[in-house]
Amino acid sequence: MARKKTDLAIVNRSFWPQSQVIGEGLLQFAEQAAQSGSVCVITQAEGDLAGLLASKGRGKGVEVRACKAYTTSASGVVKRIAEALFFMFWTFISLVRVKPANVYVSTNPPVVVPFIVAVYCRLFGARYVYHLQDIHPEAANIVVPVNRLLFKLLQIVDNYTLRHSNGIITLSEDMKRYIRQRSDTQSPIHLLDNAAFEVTPVPFAQRTKDIVFCGNAGRLQRIPLLLKAIRDYLHQGGKLHFTFAGGGVHASDVKALADDYEQVDYLGVIPATEAAELVNQHKWALLPIDDEVTKYAFPSKSSAYALSGTGVLAVCGEDTSVARWVTQHGVGVVCAPDQEALVRSFFSLERKSSESFMINAESRKKLLIPYFASELYRLTVPNSFRGWK
Template sequence: MTGKRILAVHRYFYPDTAPYATILKSIVEKWIGQGHQVEVLSSKPSYGTLLNDNLKGDISGYTVTRLNLKAERKKPLTRLLNAIKLCAALSKKVLFSKKYDVVMISTVPPVIGAWVAAVCCKLRGTRFIYHVMDVHPEIGAISGEFKKPIVFKLLSAMDSFSCRVATPVVVLSNDMKASIEKRGVDGVEVIPNFEIGVAANESSLPYKPKKESVSVLFAGNMGRFQGLDKLILGLAECETDVKKHIELIFMGEGTEKEKLISIASEKELDESVTFLEPQPIEVAKRMMQASDFGFVSLVGDIYRYAYPSKVSTYLAQGLPVWAHVEANSELARNIQRNGIGVVSDSRREESLQEGFKKLLSLASDSEISRDSVREYSEKELSKSKILAGWAELIDKD
């Protein structure tokens, strides 16, 4: 087999701290191991704390072109300017460099990045792979970012074009696949994300869960899509016998964190709810190993357009998952079918209280084995298995 010339594009790339920066690095290195020639188009690290700007262009046998893009969190104009710069550099590479066999881009920047890549690939006769981490503009319509009908209609047309050009579109779940297929797109592939980061170490925990309580950990961004306020309010409405045996632990940051702290205080749950600062991934994994359940939730219909990748990290630590999502979602069905956690149907108001009671019952009976949870993770979500899927995908013509 002759190695292919591949261009992989994303706003962030290793050693930046965005999760996809590390995921893409692993995919690229898998392709390099197959004998392909890979280039990466990205930016200097700017997702979190700025790192060393003097990064070498070559890493482990592949070339990285890093644009000088400014940090863009909570800066819509900067985000737009960065997207334009990245798309301009992408166009120049695809249209005017030696022809690539494959160009792959993900959903940062959303819609416009994939559309520019699709147009350029179509003009040049290059295979285009669209790695959809979030289905846009649908998810933007729910968040309010793309709520104007004319904007949504335009972006929907652009993204549907990108999906039709792609061979293939790659998504994280079958629910996301169904959403793309509704646009009349065929050949959509499902490749989930794997656990990222280094293994948990034996460092001291930032907080030790109470031994007399069932601990429920939420680790990650406390944003609008999680509906975490309902979890705290649900605990507040539980009977005293349930409430006194449950402990909620929130670890991370996000736009909703201050609101959640206020709700816990107003409901006099200071003894039952603990908030922790973001932790290095190896420490976060130790917290997962020390907790009884890992919580994940999505507000209505989000499951159709996104998949919470933190589930993979929970399961890899042997942590059973409590998912507060629609019961007909793939996530809910997987948890129930494989016995790796608890599901509460987010469409029913009383389901959270039922979920808390179920946790206490499972914990007292030791009904869910952490070893079986870890075994499921190793069988279905291992890094080696998922990267093998990417290896097979790139070899298809």
């Protein structure tokens, strides 16, 4: 068997700087590991990522293998599938060339790339940790129904990856329970929250703006329901002002709403640090999510909302992981995914002038990027390899 050339490979289609939060977390993870071993990042980028890292004084000792990125979250499903397959082949070739002893891989892109990592590790005697930030094909099936035979095949493939992993990382107890039930894996499953940028919370009473939605206006965020409710609320004389920031397949619908109403602003896609400050100016933040998908994913914007101290208005069923998270942490209120109920909630928020949604210091620490990066290092690199060989 060929001797390993690299101690750790980090595989993720999105990376710094395009993916600002997860990308920064993975970069800090890579930088921490590179202090004591050889590290390679396998990803996609729009330009010369290695050169950009060097120019910014980042990624010291980190090897970069990046192929060109062609799609975004707003691209069509067929294009995204084609690019995922392309990245799968790129990943396998890169792994064979760098020969890592340990691999970190996430669900970006899902199923096929983690599977090819599992195949490499089985062939070359390496170990890998699988980070499920969402569970596929179930999450995808909610957006676009997947052929039943293909659905079962993808489940079989992903179950193989889960069963042979040295460790699994995911986001919620619901996801952990489903992973165990679906795959019957005996691998240890760890929970790790989504990370967010640090922000100094503004006291609720000093916030000057009303309600913000900041993130991907995608297929699972109940955007059509949200926009209908806002129109209804404003037609009934509602006084609150709404701010939207971010892209996604429903971005044009959000812009159309902003064009029709002075009480709605659409800022487009903005940098993550600016988004954090934008949320910090608002009293309330919208967190709409499809109930079914909460079994297989958890909204990434939740951490940024919690760190800011902004009140969360979760639009989902009460028996979901998101609703339980809002209630258990005391970070806001939950509204049923119903147009009339949502309109009533908006009017109710008009009367709430002073609230406190600050999370405690320990919970706050666990939502920050440095903690996220350190946990990835702790969970991915075995104790016997700390300090490497």
